[in-house]
Amino acid sequence: xxxxxxxxxxxxxxxxxxxxxxxxxxxxxxxxxxxxxxxxxxxxxxxxxxxxxxxxxxxxxxxxxxxxxxxxxxxxxxxxxxxxxxxxxxxxxxxxxxxxxxxxxxxxxxxxxxxxxxxxxxxxxxxxxxxxxxxxxxxxxxxxxxxxxxxxxxxxxxxxxxxxxxxxxxxxxxxxxxxxxxxxxxxxxxxxxxxxxxxxxxxxxxxxxxxxxxxxxxxxxxxxxxxxxxxxxxxxxxxxxxxxxxxxxxxxxxxxxxxxxxxxxx
Numbered sequence: 001x002x003x004x005x006x007x008x009x010x011x012x013x014x015x016x017x018x019x020x021x022x023x024x025x026x027x028x029x030x031x032x033x034x035x036x037x038x039x040x041x042x043x044x045x046x047x048x049x050x051x052x053x054x055x056x057x058x059x060x061x062x063x064x065x066x067x068x069x070x071x072x073x074x075x076x077x078x079x080x081x082x083x084x085x086x087x088x089x090x091x092x093x094x095x096x097x098x099x100x101x102x103x104x105x106x107x108x109x110x111x112x113x114x115x116x117x118x119x120x121x122x123x124x125x126x127x128x129x130x131x132x133x134x135x136x137x138x139x140x141x142x143x144x145x146x147x148x149x150x151x152x153x154x155x156x157x158x159x160x161x162x163x164x165x166x167x168x169x170x171x172x173x174x175x176x177x178x179x180x181x182x183x184x185x186x187x188x189x190x191x192x193x194x195x196x197x198x199x200x201x202x203x204x205x206x207x208x209x210x211x212x213x214x215x216x217x218x219x220x221x222x223x224x225x226x227x228x229x230x231x232x233x234x235x236x237x238x239x240x241x242x243x244x245x246x247x248x249x250x251x252x253x254x255x256x257x258x259x260x261x262x263x264x265x266x
Contacts, residue, residue, distance in 0.1 A: 099220035
C-alpha cells in the first residue's frame with residue numbers, strides 16, 4: 001500500500017476526502033481498494049493527511065486604553081433558573097479600570113435594555129475627554145434604531161468587535177464567566193429576585209473589594225477614580241515588614257542540643 005500512503009499524504013490530494021480518494025485511486029488505476037480499507041489504513045497506520053487549516057493571525061494582546069472612559073465593553077448573557085425560565089443580564093465595563101459602570105437584570109430580552117444602561121454608565125462616569133468608544137458585538141440588542149439614535153446624539157461612539165476593529169469583546173465575556181462560576185452558580189437560582197440580589201452584591205464586590213492582578217493590589221474603583229495610588233507602595237512596605245518579622249521570629253526559636261554519645265576507644 002505504498003502508493004495508497006503516497007496518495008493519502010500527498011498535498012496534491014488533500015482537498016479530496018478519504019472515501020472519494022479511494023474511488024479516484026481506482027479511476028487513476030493506481031490502487032484498487034475499497035473506501036473502508038482506506039479508512040482502516042489511515043486510522044491504523046497513522047496516515048495524518050495534510051489538512052491543517054491556516055487561520056488569519058489574531059492579536060495576542062487585547063485592546064488597551066490609557067485612561068478611564070476611553071473605551072467600554074457592553075454585552076449580555078443569559079442565566080437559566082431552576083424552573084427553566086431565563087433571566088437576562090446586561091452590563092457595561094470600563095476597559096482601563098475593569099469597573100462595572102452599569103448593569104441591568106431583566107426578565108425578558110429587549111433591545112431597550114442596551115439603551116437603558118448606556119446613559120446610566122455615562123452618568124456614573126467621571127469627567128471624560130470626548131465620548132467613549134463602546135465595543136459591542138453585532139447582536140440585535142446593539143445594532144438597532146434606538147441604539148443608532150443614541151450614537152447619533154454624540155453621547156457615545158460604537159465599534160463592532162471583529163468588524164470595525166480587530167479586537168474581540170472578551171473583557172466583558174471574561175467578567176460574565178467570573179460572575180457565573182465564582183458567585184451565581186454557587187447559589188440556588190430559584191427566582192428573578194434572587195439573581196438580581198446576587199448580581200448586585202457581586203458588582204459591588206468586584207468594583208470595591210476584589211483586586212485585579214494588573215493593578216498591584218488596587219480595586220477597579222480605585223483605578224477608575226484614581227484614589228489608590230498609595231496602595232502598591234503600602235503593600236510593598238507591609239510585605240517587607242512581614243518578611244523581617246518572620247525572619248526574626250524564626251531566628252529566635254531554639255531547640256534542644258543533640259548530644260552524640262561518646263565513642264568508646266577500641
